[in-house]
Amino acid sequence: MRTRGILSGPTPWLVLAVVLCGGAALAHGDVSLHVGQAVADLWAGRRSAGAIILGELRLPRLLLAVFVGGTLGVSGAVLQAYFRNPLADSGVLGISGGGALGAVLVYYTGLSARVPLAMPGAGLLGALGATASLLALSGVRAGPGLLVLAGAALSSLFASLLALTLNLVPSPYAAYEVMHWLMGSLTDRTLHDVAIAAPGIALGLALLFASGPALDALTLGDEVATSMGAVRSGPFGTQTRIVLGVALSVGSAVAVTGTIGFVGLMVPHLLRAQTGNVPSRLLVPSFFGGALLLLIADWLTRLIGGATVQIGVVTALVGAPVFLWQVLRLRRSAL
Amino acid sequence: MTMLRGIDIGVRSGTRALLEQVTLDVAPGMLLGLIGPNGAGKTTLLRVLAGLLAPSAGQVLLDARPLSSLPGDARGRAIAYLPQSPELAPGMAVADIVALGRLPHRSRGTHREDARAIERAMARTGVEPFAHRMAGLLSGGERARVALARALAVEAPILLADEPAAALDPAQALGVMALLRDLADAGMAVVIVMHDLALAPRFCTHLSLLHDGRLVASGAPSAVLTDAALHDVYGITARRVGESVVPWSRVS
Numbered sequence: 001m002r003t004r005g006i007l008s009g010p011t012p013w014l015v016l017a018v019v020l021c022g023g024a025a026l027a028h029g030d031v032s033l034h035v036g037q038a039v040a041d042l043w044a045g046r047r048s049a050g051a052i053i054l055g056e057l058r059l060p061r062l063l064l065a066v067f068v069g070g071t072l073g074v075s076g077a078v079l080q081a082y083f084r085n086p087l088a089d090s091g092v093l094g095i096s097g098g099g100a101l102g103a104v105l106v107y108y109t110g111l112s113a114r115v116p117l118a119m120p121g122a123g124l125l126g127a128l129g130a131t132a133s134l135l136a137l138s139g140v141r142a143g144p145g146l147l148v149l150a151g152a153a154l155s156s157l158f159a160s161l162l163a164l165t166l167n168l169v170p171s172p173y174a175a176y177e178v179m180h181w182l183m184g185s186l187t188d189r190t191l192h193d194v195a196i197a198a199p200g201i202a203l204g205l206a207l208l209f210a211s212g213p214a215l216d217a218l219t220l221g222d223e224v225a226t227s228m229g230a231v232r233s234g235p236f237g238t239q240t241r242i243v244l245g246v247a248l249s250v251g252s253a254v255a256v257t258g259t260i261g262f263v264g265l266m267v268p269h270l271l272r273a274q275t276g277n278v279p280s281r282l283l284v285p286s287f288f289g290g291a292l293l294l295l296i297a298d299w300l301t302r303l304i305g306g307a308t309v310q311i312g313v314v315t316a317l318v319g320a321p322v323f324l325w326q327v328l329r330l331r332r333s334a335l
Numbered sequence: 336m337t338m339l340r341g342i343d344i345g346v347r348s349g350t351r352a353l354l355e356q357v358t359l360d361v362a363p364g365m366l367l368g369l370i371g372p373n374g375a376g377k378t379t380l381l382r383v384l385a386g387l388l389a390p391s392a393g394q395v396l397l398d399a400r401p402l403s404s405l406p407g408d409a410r411g412r413a414i415a416y417l418p419q420s421p422e423l424a425p426g427m428a429v430a431d432i433v434a435l436g437r438l439p440h441r442s443r444g445t446h447r448e449d450a451r452a453i454e455r456a457m458a459r460t461g462v463e464p465f466a467h468r469m470a471g472l473l474s475g476g477e478r479a480r481v482a483l484a485r486a487l488a489v490e491a492p493i494l495l496a497d498e499p500a501a502a503l504d505p506a507q508a509l510g511v512m513a514l515l516r517d518l519a520d521a522g523m524a525v526v527i528v529m530h531d532l533a534l535a536p537r538f539c540t541h542l543s544l545l546h547d548g549r550l551v552a553s554g555a556p557s558a559v560l561t562d563a564a565l566h567d568v569y570g571i572t573a574r575r576v577g578e579s580v581v582p583w584s585r586v587s
Contacts, residue, residue: 217438220485221422227385227414228489229407230438277426277469 073290076264102126123255184312204249262319
């Protein structure tokens with residue numbers, strides 16, 4: 001049942017689109033590039049102009065778009081299934097905000113310059129703290145209203161703490177740096193940044209993908225899911241796995257690219273109907289859907305604003321109408 | 336031979352006793368009806384037997400092993416549980432929902448075994464005609480049969496169901512009761528919570544009558560549903576049509 005979902009669902013098309021968009025992102029830019037030659041140079045260790053542009057600019061950007069977009073998509077799909085709430089997403093629930101606050105604090109204190117893993121570590125801790133606070137505030141089985149309310153409270157708390165940090169930043173230049181970072185960006189990242197984010201993202205995604213059967217079982221309610229042994233309580237139970245998975249993957253992603261909103265909210269929504277509304281079948285498509293969305297958003301940022309428009313701004317511009325469309329759809333179905 | 340046994344089960348909520356010293360055996364071939372007025376502790380007892388609620392006194396044994404010592408998957412393969420108001424995701428297709436019953440077998444069963452079990456469960460409950468319809472588009476009766484099909488797809492030796500026929504019209508209720516009896520006759524152990532005194536004595540092989548958290552009578556239906564028990568426990572008099580008991584008037 002699950003394998004059928006992966007082979008016949010939207011996944012093959014999404015993978016194809018990611019490969020095509022990814023290839024285009026490598027080939028096109030301010031300088032047009034012979035990708036094959038540049039890859040060969042990069043592989044052979046020749047420092048040609050093509051190899052440098054590819055290895056230091058376009059490849060990190062592409063890898064981050066794919067893995068950060070994928071992470072946001074999967075974490076959104078998992079959170080929506082676990083809370084059985086279509087509005088759950090790491091941004092709306094304040095998890096990304098917690099990660100951003102952690103990373104900014106480390107940046108602000110100058111720790112990030114001295115300790116290489118301080119930034120992703122702090123992003124991770126911030127995301128973990130935010131998720132734990134959310135669960136403590138609303139309880140695991142909170143209804144949609146309570147959960148979104150608790151998430152909104154946390155988001156605004158983190159936003160105000162971020163604003164306070166900005167106020168206290170000593171120089172306007174540093175404030176601009178932090179602001180720029182907060183809006184979410186894939187530019188000026190190196191393969192080193194990719195390497196920093198990769199372990200957390202990989203481990204987090206592994207935890208999230210492993211929670212598929214539990215998410216399926218939860219569609220039958222807590223009691224039935226527990227009775228089938230698909231959901232376990234306790235310190236190493238299902239909830240811990242999901243909380244850790246989201247915090248690890250989103251925390252690491254946010255620490256490197258800043259907060260990129262709406263991907264986790266939009267992607268599962270757009271793909272859910274194509275996967276028969278079975279939560280476990282939505283996870284893999286959400287990864288590639290998130291990756292595709294960020295690749296497209298990144299292309300749009302270059303198209304409309306060069307270096308000045310941040311990718312987080314673009315996803316929010318696209319995401320807000322999708323959110324509104326969802327509101328209208330819910331309103332129609334309530335009539 | 337799978338035997339489920341509850342020994343001296345007590346459940347307290349604060350100072351209130353929800354169940355006190357309840358002992359009962361569930362054996363293959365049994366269709367045991369748990370009956371009693373609202374608040375007697377029927378659902379609580381069923382949840383204890385399913386391992387969903389830890390009793391504050393006594394214990395539940397599955398084949399002489401404490402149920403609480405079993406890993407979740409193993410318990411899930413031994414006992415299928417159907418709650419009173421089953422949740423079904425409105426956007427999921429019926430066949431996908433029934434397939435969820437195979438989750439306890441995910442680490443061992445083959446695809447072919449799973450597919451056969453799903454087919455059998457859908458055939459027995461008659462949900463095949465709408466296998467590809469979304470759950471949100473089903474009637475109450477159809478939903479109840481889909482939830483039952485999901486529980487049957489587990490193919491556990493024990494089925495615990497909380498009012499499986501409550502939301503059904505008379506024809507469908509008769510169908511579900513007959514199906515549960517067939518399953519028991521085929522060697523399954525079935526425990527159901529029910530209120531319908533007309534259906535309970537006709538289809539159940541055994542009845543257990545609960546009152547205020549205590550087991551007041553247990554055994555063959557005719558021995559449990561005596562005039563005295565109906566009077567003392569339910570506060571009613573009844574007329575009898577064959578084995579069926581028809582509540583007739585309240586005792587003032």
